[in-house]
């Protein structure tokens with residue numbers, strides 16, 4: 001027959017086991033235990049957001065050369081650049097801090113890989129349009145401050161009509177963006193149109209923060225998903241990985257400086 005002492009120790013063991021289990025579940029659910037921010041409801045959102053697992057250190061490099069980066073036009077002089085954060089046509093609705101000009105800086109091997117993508121696409125009659133490349137840390141801080149201001153909703157109809165502004169930080173705007181490490185860029189495909197080139201229909205515009213922008217969104221038409229897959233295939237062939245929540249966002253792997261972010265201005 002069990003004594004009260006042995007019954008008490010059995011209960012204590014069970015209680016400990018329960019606590020361990022609760023601890024494990026809490027750890028799995030805790031944002032600190034994940035590499036990315038809060039999960040989105042759609043299946044594609046199960047992918048980890050492009051947030052550094054360890055906060056990167058910020059380099060003191062004052063310009064691209066010191067950072068080991070090159071401007072893409074030094075390799076492809078006529079590449080199509082539409083650097084949105086250097087002007088007012090973006091989700092913030094004004095030029096973003098740190099963008100003093102419209103330029104695309106990337107670490108040299110990343111820029112070289114991008115030049116190869118452009119060359120392969122030109123052979124198929126297509127081209128790239130680049131929306132953003134290296135993004136200074138101060139620009140990311142500007143995004144974070146904008147996201148924290150609920151009074152400024154002027155770009156909501158165009159950029160996040162279905163989402164509350166408080167939901168953008170994390171899945172759609174990273175507070176420690178890979179762009180600041182110089183191996184990530186945002187881009188789309190262009191096709192011949194009239195005298196020049198026009199963007200292929202991707203189903204949403206650049207920086208449209210919505211499930212429809214998830215690369216494999218079931219809501220996109222077959223043709224739109226086909227265009228997204230064409231961009232993804234061309235980028236993957238040269239070592240770039242897509243972020244599944246944004247059809248336009250790619251990172252070259254392995255990153256040349258995975259633990260270092262930069263803060264020199266884009267000019």
Ligand SMILES: C[C@@H](N)C(=O)N[C@H](C)C(=O)O
Nearest residue numbers: 171172173174177178179
């Ligand atoms: C803001 C958007 N263009 C983008 O780049 N989003 C990802 C998640 C990022 O901020 O790194």
Ligand SMILES: [Zn+2]
Nearest residue numbers: 185186249250
């Ligand atoms: Zn991006």
